[in-house]
Amino acid sequence: MLVFSLPISAAQAQGTPTPDAPRQAAIGELDCRTLLRLGGEERDFTILYLHGFVSGRTNQQLLPVKDLAEATDRLIDRCIDKPADKALGVLEQVRAVRQ
Template sequence: MMKKFSWLLALTLCFAESVVLRSYAQDNAIPNSAASSVDFSKIDCETLLKMDGDERDYTIIFFQGFMSGRRNTMIVDELAFARATDEVIDYCVDNPNDRVISVFEKYRPVR
């Protein structure tokens, strides 16, 4: 499990942006001219939960990386990431209209 997570994290650094943007654009019928930009602050829990497995994994890893950047940390604590991911998913199931970034801010606050 941890090796898979580490592999996904490394892969995401290289490819996540294009995968997530393309998938998000297709799911939300964004015209091709607008597919080059996605406002991640507007992705809600329902959208995250409806994503297929890989797309959801990449999106979660993006948010984990974003929060690590906001915390100015380069250390990957796999247990903390896994715990925060579980908490985010559990929260999103009960609160589908909340924004994913807000949920991550709750479970991975900037110190």
């Protein structure tokens, strides 16, 4: 499971790994297979985070809800077809279709 979080304990802050510490991954490492395996809200929040990341990167300040919903559907479809692809790259491609 990938977790996008900041270290909260002193041991983690000092770089000492702990067995139960969540793995921190770069956003570009998340592949489609992992995204699809996330459950419920965790998947929803991860996709929302990816949309926010892409919007920030492109300096998009308006949120066209319908376009984002359609892009999310295309993301899921493409991830099903190509689970080894990186989710961020796929989202950037499917958002470029309409936005």
